[in-house]
Amino acid sequence: xxxxxxxxxxxxxxxxxxxxxxxxxxxxxxxxxxxxxxxxxxxxxxxxxxxxxxxxxxxxxxxxxxxxxxxxxxxxxxxxxxxxxxxxxxxxxxxxxxxxxxxxxxxxxxxxxxxxxxxxxxxxxxxxxxxxxxxxxxxxxxxxxxxxxxxxxxxxxxxxxxxxxxxxxxxxxxxxxxxxxxxxxxxxxxxxxxxxxxxxxxxxxxxxxxxxxxxxxxxxxxx
Amino acid sequence: xxxxxxxxxxxxxxxxxxxxxxxxxxxxxxxxxxxxxxxxxxxxxxxxxxxxxxxxxxxxxxxxxxxxxxxxxxxxxxxxxxxxxxxxxxx
Numbered sequence: 001x002x003x004x005x006x007x008x009x010x011x012x013x014x015x016x017x018x019x020x021x022x023x024x025x026x027x028x029x030x031x032x033x034x035x036x037x038x039x040x041x042x043x044x045x046x047x048x049x050x051x052x053x054x055x056x057x058x059x060x061x062x063x064x065x066x067x068x069x070x071x072x073x074x075x076x077x078x079x080x081x082x083x084x085x086x087x088x089x090x091x092x093x094x095x096x097x098x099x100x101x102x103x104x105x106x107x108x109x110x111x112x113x114x115x116x117x118x119x120x121x122x123x124x125x126x127x128x129x130x131x132x133x134x135x136x137x138x139x140x141x142x143x144x145x146x147x148x149x150x151x152x153x154x155x156x157x158x159x160x161x162x163x164x165x166x167x168x169x170x171x172x173x174x175x176x177x178x179x180x181x182x183x184x185x186x187x188x189x190x191x192x193x194x195x196x197x198x199x200x201x202x203x204x205x206x207x208x209x210x211x212x213x214x215x216x217x218x219x220x221x222x223x
Numbered sequence: 224x225x226x227x228x229x230x231x232x233x234x235x236x237x238x239x240x241x242x243x244x245x246x247x248x249x250x251x252x253x254x255x256x257x258x259x260x261x262x263x264x265x266x267x268x269x270x271x272x273x274x275x276x277x278x279x280x281x282x283x284x285x286x287x288x289x290x291x292x293x294x295x296x297x298x299x300x301x302x303x304x305x306x307x308x309x310x311x312x313x314x
Contacts, residue, residue, distance in 0.1 A: 020313075031302055035298075039295060049304070053301070056308075057312055060313075134291075134292065157253075158253065158255050169257075173255065176253070177246040180249060184284060
């Protein structure tokens with residue numbers, strides 16, 4: 001946790017030079033991944049820039065609370081994530097918390113059966129362009145989106161993600177699982193819209209419109 | 224938990240077992256030490272055709288997200304702007 005400002009030691013003149021040098025070498029080198037994270041959270045270049053700047057100002061202000069030798073990148077990501085939650089999230093239309101009940105209902109309504117061949121699914125995956133992936137990712141609840149970004153894009157370990165997001169490692173594991181399941185559903189919808197036929201799996205869901213991507217049944221209608 | 228998630232036709236596992244396995248397979252691909260050090264689970268995966276297929280599925284999704292979203296341009300002004308604000312903050 002970033003302690004309250006009053007509880008922090010101040011940066012004295014004697015330590016200022018060393019602090020500045022440390023800040024430059026250990027903190028400033030993470031601007032690019034921080035910007036990536038900020039942009040993925042805000043979906044806006046200006047907001048992302050503001051968020052990164054705010055993060056660095058807070059980092060400098062609270063630099064004395066940073067434990068030397070620990071993970072500077074994870075520390076910065078944590079500040080950025082908290083800033084986003086505090087300053088930006090309240091202005092979005094996203095729910096303040098994941099509605100796990102709602103997500104669970106969505107995931108359990110029989111829309112998540114994947115039974116196509118690996119090669120074919122890989123082909124479908126590869127045919128999706130960046131915008132479609134971005135849109136699918138952005139449509140996830142922010143807490144789901146956050147763990148996917150931290151894990152798959154920034155390649156933080158579960159322990160690091162737990163520290164950044166203030167949740168236990170076990171929750172990181174289960175949240176990632178739920179997030180990926182939901183992401184696959186979103187991508188399945190995009191694939192269907194692209195012209196990949198998605199047939200009902202009659203064994204599982206008789207007389208419904210669920211997406212199953214059956215192995216032998218899937219054909220690309222667009223071609 | 225009927226129709227709980229990713230389920231392959233003919234899978235030897237129940238839906239609940241599938242969920243638990245896939246969660247651990249994802250953790251394995253994420254290099255989660257707890258799972259990697261679980262020798263019993265790792266042996267189970269090696270000897271399970273269904274599990275190996277699921278590994279490929281999860282790997283594809285993980286690589287897809289990384290490949291499509293990784294690269295992004297950072298404004299050249301951002302670094303300069305941060306330095307200016309820090310300079311102002313430092314007084």
